[in-house]
Amino acid sequence: MTIKVLIEKNAYHDSVTLMSLSGKVMAKEGVIEAVVSMATEMNKELLNNIGLVTEESQSATENDLIIAVKAENEQVIEDVFTFVDEELNAKKSGKNKKGNQAVTTFNAALNALPEANLAVISVPGEYAAREARLALNKGLNVMLFSDNVSLEDEKELKEMAVEKNLLVMGPDCGTAMINNTGLCFANSVKKGGIGLVAASGTGLQEVAVQIDRMGYGVTHAIGTGGRDLSEAIGGIMMLEGLKRLEADENTKVITLISKPPAKSVQEKILHQVKESTKPVVVCFLDGDKDEVEASGARFASNLIDAAKLSIKALDQSAVFNDDTNEHVTAQINEDISKLSDSQQFIKGLFCGGTLTAEALSVLRDKVGAVKSNVAKKAEEVLSDTSLSDTHILLDMGDDEFTKGRPHPMIEPNLRNERIIKEAENPNTAVLLLDFELGYGAHIDPVGESIDTLSEAKNSAEKNGRHLSIVAYICGTAKDKQGLSEQENKLRNAGVIVAQSNAEASVIAASITDREVN
Amino acid sequence: MNTNILNEELRVINIGTSTFKTDLDLQNVESVQYDWRPPAGGNKELIEALDFLQDKEEVEKANQETIKVIKEAHPFLVDIDQAITAIPGMHDKLILHSGPPIKWSDMCGPVKGAIIGALIYEGLADDAESAEVLAGSGEIDYAPAHQYSAVGPMAGIISPSMPVHIIENRTHGNKAYCTVNEGLGKVLRFGANSPEVLERLKWIETVFAPALKQALKLTNGIDLKSITSQSLHMGDECHNRNKASTSLFYREIIDYFLQTDLNKAELREVTAFIKENEHYFLNLSMPASKSALDAAHGIKYSTIVTTMARNGVEFGIRVSGLDKDKWFTAPANFVKGMFFPGYTEEDAAPDLGDSTITETMGIGGFAMGASPAIVQFVGGEVQDATNYSAQMYEITAGENSNYSIPALNFRGGAFGIDIRKVIDTNILPVINTGMAHKKAGVGQVGAGIVHPPVACFEKAMIDFVKEYKGGN
Numbered sequence: 001m002t003i004k005v006l007i008e009k010n011a012y013h014d015s016v017t018l019m020s021l022s023g024k025v026m027a028k029e030g031v032i033e034a035v036v037s038m039a040t041e042m043n044k045e046l047l048n049n050i051g052l053v054t055e056e057s058q059s060a061t062e063n064d065l066i067i068a069v070k071a072e073n074e075q076v077i078e079d080v081f082t083f084v085d086e087e088l089n090a091k092k093s094g095k096n097k098k099g100n101q102a103v104t105t106f107n108a109a110l111n112a113l114p115e116a117n118l119a120v121i122s123v124p125g126e127y128a129a130r131e132a133r134l135a136l137n138k139g140l141n142v143m144l145f146s147d148n149v150s151l152e153d154e155k156e157l158k159e160m161a162v163e164k165n166l167l168v169m170g171p172d173c174g175t176a177m178i179n180n181t182g183l184c185f186a187n188s189v190k191k192g193g194i195g196l197v198a199a200s201g202t203g204l205q206e207v208a209v210q211i212d213r214m215g216y217g218v219t220h221a222i223g224t225g226g227r228d229l230s231e232a233i234g235g236i237m238m239l240e241g242l243k244r245l246e247a248d249e250n251t252k253v254i255t256l257i258s259k260p261p262a263k264s265v266q267e268k269i270l271h272q273v274k275e276s277t278k279p280v281v282v283c284f285l286d287g288d289k290d291e292v293e294a295s296g297a298r299f300a301s302n303l304i305d306a307a308k309l310s311i312k313a314l315d316q317s318a319v320f321n322d323d324t325n326e327h328v329t330a331q332i333n334e335d336i337s338k339l340s341d342s343q344q345f346i347k348g349l350f351c352g353g354t355l356t357a358e359a360l361s362v363l364r365d366k367v368g369a370v371k372s373n374v375a376k377k378a379e380e381v382l383s384d385t386s387l388s389d390t391h392i393l394l395d396m397g398d399d400e401f402t403k404g405r406p407h408p409m410i411e412p413n414l415r416n417e418r419i420i421k422e423a424e425n426p427n428t429a430v431l432l433l434d435f436e437l438g439y440g441a442h443i444d445p446v447g448e449s450i451d452t453l454s455e456a457k458n459s460a461e462k463n464g465r466h467l468s469i470v471a472y473i474c475g476t477a478k479d480k481q482g483l484s485e486q487e488n489k490l491r492n493a494g495v496i497v498a499q500s501n502a503e504a505s506v507i508a509a510s511i512t513d514r515e516v517n
Numbered sequence: 518m519n520t521n522i523l524n525e526e527l528r529v530i531n532i533g534t535s536t537f538k539t540d541l542d543l544q545n546v547e548s549v550q551y552d553w554r555p556p557a558g559g560n561k562e563l564i565e566a567l568d569f570l571q572d573k574e575e576v577e578k579a580n581q582e583t584i585k586v587i588k589e590a591h592p593f594l595v596d597i598d599q600a601i602t603a604i605p606g607m608h609d610k611l612i613l614h615s616g617p618p619i620k621w622s623d624m625c626g627p628v629k630g631a632i633i634g635a636l637i638y639e640g641l642a643d644d645a646e647s648a649e650v651l652a653g654s655g656e657i658d659y660a661p662a663h664q665y666s667a668v669g670p671m672a673g674i675i676s677p678s679m680p681v682h683i684i685e686n687r688t689h690g691n692k693a694y695c696t697v698n699e700g701l702g703k704v705l706r707f708g709a710n711s712p713e714v715l716e717r718l719k720w721i722e723t724v725f726a727p728a729l730k731q732a733l734k735l736t737n738g739i740d741l742k743s744i745t746s747q748s749l750h751m752g753d754e755c756h757n758r759n760k761a762s763t764s765l766f767y768r769e770i771i772d773y774f775l776q777t778d779l780n781k782a783e784l785r786e787v788t789a790f791i792k793e794n795e796h797y798f799l800n801l802s803m804p805a806s807k808s809a810l811d812a813a814h815g816i817k818y819s820t821i822v823t824t825m826a827r828n829g830v831e832f833g834i835r836v837s838g839l840d841k842d843k844w845f846t847a848p849a850n851f852v853k854g855m856f857f858p859g860y861t862e863e864d865a866a867p868d869l870g871d872s873t874i875t876e877t878m879g880i881g882g883f884a885m886g887a888s889p890a891i892v893q894f895v896g897g898e899v900q901d902a903t904n905y906s907a908q909m910y911e912i913t914a915g916e917n918s919n920y921s922i923p924a925l926n927f928r929g930g931a932f933g934i935d936i937r938k939v940i941d942t943n944i945l946p947v948i949n950t951g952m953a954h955k956k957a958g959v960g961q962v963g964a965g966i967v968h969p970p971v972a973c974f975e976k977a978m979i980d981f982v983k984e985y986k987g988g989n
Contacts, residue, residue, distance in 0.1 A: 102535070102550040105911050105942045109530045109551040116549070117525055122533030123553050130556070130568070131532055137572065140530065141522045145537070167522060181527045181546050184537055220523055248523050439540035480543065 001032065001070065004077045005047075005054045007039070008065040018065075021087055025069070028083070030076035035068045036084055106134055120183060121170075122146055128171060129153035136160050136168070144170030144225065145184050151232045154225070158236040167244075168237060173223035174201035174440075177208065180218075185409060185440035188478035192217020194310045195251035197241035199224045199258035202352030203285070203303055205436065205474055206501055207257055210307035212476045213499070216314060219251045220244075229261035235269050242272055242280075253313040254280045255306055259357070259376075260287040270295035279313035281306055285354070286361050286376075302358045304502040324507070329517050331496050332507060335430075336514050338466035343429035346370075346508045347422040348393035349415050351408040352474065352501075355434045356395040359505045366509035367391055373398055388425055391512075393432075394418070409436045412445040416452040423456035423467050430468045430508045431456065434501060437475025437483060446473070446486045453493050468511050469495045472504035557940045563975055566982040570820065570937050579818035583837050584915040584933035586816070587878070590809030591688045593738030594801055597697075597729045599722070601677035604665050604694050608677070612636075613662040615673025615871040616828025617844040621653050625829030625866050627708030630957020631672035632657075634710025638718050639676050645710065663824055663835075664842070666811060667694040668803045668871035671706035671953055672829070679718065680726035682801060685738065686808035693808035697721050698800040700793070701961065706870075708957030728787040732773040739769050741805040744798070745880065746919055749930070754888035755802040756872055756881030757895065757949050757964060762798035767791050803871065806878035814841055820981060821914060822934040825877045825946065825969055829869035829953070834973045836936060839981060847972035852952045854965010855896045866955040868967050873948050879917050879932025882947040882966070883909045887922045887930075895949045895964045905947045905966075906931065912938040912946065936981065939974045 018037050025034040033050050037043040039060035047053045052068040060066060067084050071077045103109045110116060119135035121128055125148025132142045136157065144157075149171035161168040169176050169183075175198075176183045180191050187205055189212045196218060198204035208218050222244065224237035238256065245251045254276065261269060261284065273280045273295045280297040283306035292299040298313060300306035311318045324332075346367065350356040356374045363370050364380070371382035372393035382392055385400060396408050396415050408414040412435065422428045435445045442448060453469060460467035471490050475483045487497050498504035510517070529548035531538040541548040557563035570576055600607050607613075612635060614628055624632070633648040636657070642648035651657060662669050669675055681694040699717055703709040733739070744765045751761035767788075774788055791797050814823040819837035824844075826833055833844040849867040856862070875881030885891055886906030889899040903924050909931035910916070916929030934946055945968035952963045 102552045104552055104554070105944070106530075106532075106551065108911060109532075109549050113528055113530060113547065113549045116528045116530045117520070117522055118527055119530045119532055120537050122531075122537065124555075127555055130564070131553070135530070135532075139520075145533070165520065178522060178527055179525075181544050182540065183529075244521065244523055247521075439543070440536060 001072060002074050002077055003052060003068075003070045005052060005057050005066065005068040006081060007056050007060050008067070021084060024087070025080055025084065028076070028080060030072040031069060031080060032072065033070040034080065035066065037066055039064045039066050106131075106138075110138060116140055118143060118178070120145065122184075125149050125171070129157060132157050132168065133160070136164060136166055139164070139166070141167045142169065143176055143183050143223070144168060144173055146170070147172035151227065151230075154227060155233055155236070158228075158233065162236060162240055167222065167240065169223040170225040172227070173225045175204050175221070176223040177218060177221040179220065182439040185436070185438060186221075187212070187438035187474070187476050188480070189476055190217030191219070193219065193250065193252035193314050194255055195219045195245035195248060195253070196221040196255050196257060197224060197238050197245065198222070198256070199226055199228050199238065200354040202436065202474065203257045203283075203354035203358075205352070205438065206303045206355060206358070207255065207283070207307045207310070209474050209476055210304060210500055211311060214307065214311055214318070214320065216311050216318075219248060229258050229265045229269070231262040231264060235261060235265040238269060239272055242269070242276070246276055246278060252278065253310050254278050255283065255310045256280065257283045257303070257306060258285070260284045266291065270297070273297045281309045281313060285357050302361050302502055303354070304358075304500045324503070328496055328498075328507070332511055333516050335466065335468040335496070335511050336516055339429055339468070339511070339514070340426075340465045342426040343465060344512065345388075345427050346391045346393075346430045346432050346512050347388060347425075347428050348432035348508070349418055349422070350393065350395050350434050351397055351412065351415065351436055352434050353395045353397055355474065355501045356393050358501055359393050359432065362502050362505040363391065363393070363509055366506070367512060373400070388422060389427065409441050412442055412448040413452075416449055419449065419452050419456050420459065423459050424463075426463070426465065428467065429512045430470055432504060432508045433469065433471040434504070435471060435473045435475075435486065437473060437479040437481040437486065439480070441481065443481060444486075445481065446489045450489055450493055453490075453495060457494060470498060470504050470508045470511070471495050472498045472501045474501065554943055556943070557975075558943060558971070560975070563940055563978060566978050567937060567940055569982050569986060570978075571941075573818075575818040576820055576937075579816050579838060580821050580914045580933065580935060583813045583816045583819040583821040586689065586813040587809045587933060588915070588917050588919060589688050590686045590742075590812050592684045592686050592693070592741045592805035592808045594682055594733065594741055595685045595738045596683040596733055597680050597726050598683060599677065600675050600679050600681050600694070603681050603683050604667055604675070606665055608658075610656060611658045611660065611677065613660055613665055613667055613669070613673070613675040614828060615662060615669050615671065615869065616826045617831055617833025617846045618661055619659070619828045619830060621657075621659060623830055625869065626955050626957045627866055627869065627953045628672045628674070628829050630708025630710055631674040631705045633957070634705050634708075634714060635674050635676035635679075637710065638715045639678055661826070661828075662871060663826055665694070666692060666807070668807045668826075668874050669696055669706070670698070670799060670803065670872045671870040671951070672708055673871050674705060678722060680722055682804055684741065684801070684804040684808050686812055687738075689812035691808055691812050693804040693811060695800045695804035695807070697725065698794055698796050701796070703958065703960055707953045707960040709960060710958060724783065725787055725790055728774070728777065728779055728783065731777040731779070732770055735773045735776050736770075739766065741801055742919065744769070745802060745805065748798075749880070749884055749887040749920055750923055752888055752890055754881055754884040754891055754949070755798065756875040757951065758888050758891045759798040759802065760795045762802065763791065763795050766798050766801065799872065802880070803874050806874045806880070810874065810877055813837055818985065820936045822877055822936060825873040825934075825948075826871045827868045827873065829866050832868060832969050832973055834969065834977060836977050836981060839977070839984060843980070845973045845977040845980065847970035847976070850967050850970060852950055852963070852965040852967040854952070854963055855894070856952075856963035857961070860954070860962035864954050864959075864962050865952045868948075868950065869953050870950070872950065876946055876948050877934065879913070879930045880920060882949040883932065884920065884922060884930050885947070885949060886924045889924070891949060895966055897966070908944060909947065911942050912944050936974050936977050939971075940978050943971075945969055945971060
């Protein structure tokens with residue numbers, strides 16, 4: 001093993017370039033540790049921590065570039081130094097600051113990044129198909145975040161993609177992970193053996209987050225957009241995703257997540273599942289268990305089960321600790337003891353659509369009549385979302401609430417007004433909430449609502465009631481917002497924090513049902 | 518295709534919301550932010566037209582053929598003679614003007630002033646008043662110089678007796694014509710028509726032109742392509758900066774003048790005229806460009822612009838794949854830039870002249886990156902000039918390695934304006950230009966940057982699709 005530290009005096013490079021370069025160096029065979037950075041105090045400390053400090057590096061200044069490498073042998077180090085030199089000088093002469101400069105045309109983008117292989121498109125819906133077509137024609141895969149793309153366009157794009165061996169994730173695809181890169185709204189999830197294909201955004205996020213929290217990881221998570229499994233589209237991308245994961249060496253288990261597909265589409269998908277040589281978990285939320293199992297797949301009726309079954313399929317020895325933590329149990333009991341007789345209902349105010357659907361699936365068996373704006377069954381449909389005289393579960397990310405406003409995952413304060421309103425309602429027993437962390441999401445979602453939550457509690461208190469609040473934060477320890485900080489903020493405000501979306505619903509049910517443990 | 522994104526490192530083009538790009542940066546994923554705007558300004562009909570023409574093989578082929586012609590054209594200055602003799606179709610009651618077709622009554626001040634001057638110069642009228650009556654009487658025909666293989670700066674007036682440079686495109690055999698540049702100050706092209714202006718014109722006709730004719734007879738033609746190419750490496754862009762090119766031309770021609778039978782006084786007078794007018798070459802740069810672009814007109818399916826010209830009221834363009842009598846016009850814009858002391862925006866006439874033939878050729882505003890000093894004349898900073906040149910690659914079909922730009926690492930200049938790309942990207946051709954006073958005869962009031970109205974390109978696009986969709 002050899003260590004070498006090189007200092008280049010007065011060679012300034014921006015941190016984005018250097019971070020990416022360090023990553024590339026680390027990925028090289030034979031490299032054990034590597035830091036390519038400007039010699040700031042923080043970076044020097046980092047060098048110290050990983051044992052790459054030298055006298056020279058100690059005396060370097062912020063204008064000096066440090067290239068520190070620990071590697072298996074001398075040759076590797078020499079190669080790294082050559083590589084770094086080439087990378088940085090190529091940037092300086094050829095690109096001339098262009099690397100990070102925004103461009104205004106597609107061609108300029110291609111010139112700036114000639115080997116681009118994915119276009120993430122978030123332009124207004126009426127233009128989105130056009131940009132996607134352009135991208136496909138240039139040989140790029142597409143993630144289509146935009147919504148309001150016609151079914152005809154969606155079908156055409158997806159057929160075009162399959163022909164070109166490319167992916168079209170979307171339209172209306174909020175999340176995906178390719179090679180552990182989170183796209184749009186995605187969590188920082190461990191690398192692992194489970195591959196996901198999902199037609200629902202927060203559904204995908206929750207399954208991936210739960211897999212991560214249980215200590216396992218994900219290879220890829222391919223989003224298809226919500227309409228992929230409709231009769232009109234025919235599941236083109238889910239079938240393609242399934243095929244890709246089947247061929248992907250690192251993927252050991254394949255998990256599909258969606259609302260129940262159209263009948264004919266389900267047949268096509270289950271037919272392909274049957275052919276699969278890998279274990280497949282199918283989570284069709286509230287779907288038909290028998291039909292799925294007939295294809296040889298494992299059936300999950302909700303997201304948390306999808307995560308668990310996927311892990312089990314990967315590692316039979318996995319054990320799950322489902323016990324509610326003692327502290328939480330105590331808090332549940334305390335909340336129950338303080339409830340007034342008038343407080344009968346759960347008021348779920350969600351940012352995530354599929355999280356709402358999962359809550360509905362969990363709660364209908366536990367508390368009876370629940371209404372929701374995401375419900376499919378006629379008796380459960382909440383057509384007037386202003387009503388609040390039963391258990392209600394509101395997807396606040398629905399078009400009705402987001403017209404002309406950012407989605408609550410971006411601006412969580414969209415929900416605050418309704419929180420106060422439900423707190424003032426004497427029939428409210430429990431406020432059930434979700435928060436989403438990760439890329440794309442607000443940088444401090446809990447912070448945006450924390451004052452409102454205290455205010456809600458106080459307002460109930462003033463009227464002689466105790467308001468119970470149960471929340472779940474869909475995020476991993478590595479998410480940029482800081483999961484534990486976010487959770488602690490909630491706990492300090494007297495909010496019960498659940499470990500999964502399903503658990504939050506279960507807790508809410510036991511409080512309204514006054515099930516003391 | 519064997520590529521599979523699941524096995525590749527991601528390299529992302531982020532189209533739209535830049536937050537996604539920020540998070541990609543956070544993950545050290547290579548990506549580029551594309552600050553997207555609706556194509557064609559969001560106009561549905563245009564977007565459809567665009568989609569019809571985009572990636573159409575016939576169009577791509579035609580455009581490549583078009584720029585090949587433009588690039589290969591090789592203009593030489595071969596002769597000088599009076600318009601009535603040199604220009605096919607010229608007659609003694611015809612006056613050519615710059616820009617798209619326009620009636621006498623609609624013309625702008627400087628153009629009217631120049632026409633009045635030309636009528637007196639031709640002896641068709643005795644004074645301004647009678648000239649004005651004659652001009653509007655219907656006895657005089659007017660036509661765009663462009664339709665007679667000619668071009669003229671500013672008012673661009675060519676009357677029958679005026680001597681014109683004769684440029685021969687030896688690659689394609691066609692000719693182009695342009696008058697002799699009169700210099701700065703009170704000049705006909707800005708609408709001045711006082712006796713001193715007309716005297717100078719007469720001198721050009723009777724003394725200068727015959728002298729130059731003699732000199733040119735001794736040459737094998739003066740290679741204008743070579744001069745243009747060299748002067749781009751010497752700080753000219755050959756529209757508003759012609760110092761280097763005029764000097765190179767002077768160097769080429771001087772020895773031939775010395776071989777003529779002119780006496781010393783005549784010789785000194787004639788050569789001083791070139792030496793003292795640093796825009797002399799403009800009236801060679803323009804017809805040189807014209808000869809290349811005329812050769813490139815009429816290529817079926819070509820969406821390349823072969824003319825951009827203004828008459829002080831309207832801006833007009835013509836497109837290779839459409840009829841040569843078809844002008845697509847819209848009201849000309851006002852130039853934004855720097856004013857000479859004592860003048861303001863109030864004084865300026867709208868954009869005027871055929872000199873935009875240089876930009877159509879890929880020099881002038883398109884080659885500003887080669888001409889850092891030009892910003893002292895048109896305003897802005899040196900970096901702006903380079904940026905303009907770099908941006909033009911977005912709307913052109915090719916790069917002209919004959920006309921390369923040192924500041925862009927000798928990259929061939931952007932040329933061959935494609936109407937599809939203009940519409941798609943919302944990027945308009947950049948023009949640097951002088952500004953005329955709106956009143957006849959005052960002269961130049963400043964210089965700056967201007968763009969064609971987008972409507973010219975929109976109309977051309979719609980017409981193009983009509984033309985080719987039907988015949989398909």
